[in-house]
Amino acid sequence: MNVEIADLTRRFGRTQAVAGVTLDTGVGVFGLLGPNGAGKTSLLRMMGTVIGPTSGTLRLLGRDPRAHRSRTEIRRRLGYLPQALGYYPGFTVAEFVEYFALLKEMPTSSVPRAVATAIERVGLGDRARSKLRTLSGGMLRRAGIAQAIVNEPELLLLDEPTAGLDPEQRVEFRTLLRELGQRSTVIVSTHLVEDVGAACSEVGLMNAGRIVFHGTPDELVARGEGHGVGDAPLERGYSAVLAAARS
Amino acid sequence: MSDPAKMEESSPWLPGVSAPADVDLDRVWLGVAAEVWHRPIGRLERLVGRILRSPGLARALLTTPSLLVPWIIASVVVFAVGAAVTASTGQPLVALLAPAVAAVGIAYAYGPGVDPAWELSQSMAVSDRMVLLVRALAVFVVDGAFGLVASSVSGLAVGITFDWLVPMAAVSALALAAATVARSANVGVAAGLAGWVITLLSSRAAAGQFTGALTKSVLILPYLAFAVCCVVVAVFASRVPRGSA
Numbered sequence: 001m002n003v004e005i006a007d008l009t010r011r012f013g014r015t016q017a018v019a020g021v022t023l024d025t026g027v028g029v030f031g032l033l034g035p036n037g038a039g040k041t042s043l044l045r046m047m048g049t050v051i052g053p054t055s056g057t058l059r060l061l062g063r064d065p066r067a068h069r070s071r072t073e074i075r076r077r078l079g080y081l082p083q084a085l086g087y088y089p090g091f092t093v094a095e096f097v098e099y100f101a102l103l104k105e106m107p108t109s110s111v112p113r114a115v116a117t118a119i120e121r122v123g124l125g126d127r128a129r130s131k132l133r134t135l136s137g138g139m140l141r142r143a144g145i146a147q148a149i150v151n152e153p154e155l156l157l158l159d160e161p162t163a164g165l166d167p168e169q170r171v172e173f174r175t176l177l178r179e180l181g182q183r184s185t186v187i188v189s190t191h192l193v194e195d196v197g198a199a200c201s202e203v204g205l206m207n208a209g210r211i212v213f214h215g216t217p218d219e220l221v222a223r224g225e226g227h228g229v230g231d232a233p234l235e236r237g238y239s240a241v242l243a244a245a246r247s
Numbered sequence: 248m249s250d251p252a253k254m255e256e257s258s259p260w261l262p263g264v265s266a267p268a269d270v271d272l273d274r275v276w277l278g279v280a281a282e283v284w285h286r287p288i289g290r291l292e293r294l295v296g297r298i299l300r301s302p303g304l305a306r307a308l309l310t311t312p313s314l315l316v317p318w319i320i321a322s323v324v325v326f327a328v329g330a331a332v333t334a335s336t337g338q339p340l341v342a343l344l345a346p347a348v349a350a351v352g353i354a355y356a357y358g359p360g361v362d363p364a365w366e367l368s369q370s371m372a373v374s375d376r377m378v379l380l381v382r383a384l385a386v387f388v389v390d391g392a393f394g395l396v397a398s399s400v401s402g403l404a405v406g407i408t409f410d411w412l413v414p415m416a417a418v419s420a421l422a423l424a425a426a427t428v429a430r431s432a433n434v435g436v437a438a439g440l441a442g443w444v445i446t447l448l449s450s451r452a453a454a455g456q457f458t459g460a461l462t463k464s465v466l467i468l469p470y471l472a473f474a475v476c477c478v479v480v481a482v483f484a485s486r487v488p489r490g491s492a
Contacts, residue, residue: 048370075372086363094284099310102303103371112281119284120277128284
């Protein structure tokens, strides 16, 4: 298992963002669904070693991120796309991706080729030498995905990766996700149910800081049969599970 | 001559030019792109990378927003004006300016509010704290060098050239602590400047001259103790909170 979580909590002042999550997941694409404020981003940030948990255990890639040396090793093998991707407007796409490749301590000699590969994989080859300030929101999102995958991460965490992508780009991105999920653990936080149906082998549904459903997309669909609201089967499953959790 | 049966259709990039079937054009293109898109590493970056034993730290030190050329230019101008005034009036203006200039640079070495990719940086193997430490050290070294050059303009100032190092450490640490706690470089700058102005005014009120804040050896220990306290605050404020498990 690349991600082993037990009773994980995270509190911000009086707000309980994550309220006891237990989750084990290995290679494949794991979709993390949930309404706004459910705790998805906080959970991803803990898995990204950006913030620490308030309590509970967290092991990533077989290591405990609380220890400095383990945390560094995890970070070398981690890809992370935050929900709000900050960027340096004066950097080109290639400079941006290369900068983070170096901060991930990739071997210097392998960086240029890895950067070119990552940029091509997200379809930004024709804009590789464009300044980030000149890119559209969707292109910036793809530049963010490129920096996340540049080190061929074993654990890839993507927070709302399809925000700002047009329908064609979202289809291409799902293909990329499926490719990445063959070798790595990919955890995708999203509120777009159709992304989960198309690309994920496992789904977790969060509500009020807890995982209220964990299973396959088909199992989520089955939960919505006969009840739930929504246009698509997955949406009905999503709304049925949420309604049950809130009742 | 190549067997036509083994030739692919015309290359999409070079119409009319055919490529052998066993050539992976994607792979060739990636090799070309890697060369073309790669940012050339300058001598300074190479040197810094060797000293720090980390190409990532070197890149973070030399290319990200904190240590910008405008800051270095502003520092040169401030020290040059300070040196000119020192030479013409005999007043050690360089020594009075140096701590404030360093404090500004160090406050802007901190990420939140200045570094737009701060959250992303926090998930990197090269830790954000190490980047911060290296940037702060670089500000100190650069300002120290500028200060020495500026002080050398006037023989009158040479005697206290080194006196500002300890106050500079204290004021810079205050700026860093304020920036980390408030998560704002501007707050750090304001705190550093305010702290130094208050120190100078207090010195003038107590001893009748601004330079008392620099030249009184009795102040060295309080300055150092204050600097240590501020560094502890900065380290605490920038820590990754740990779980209890």
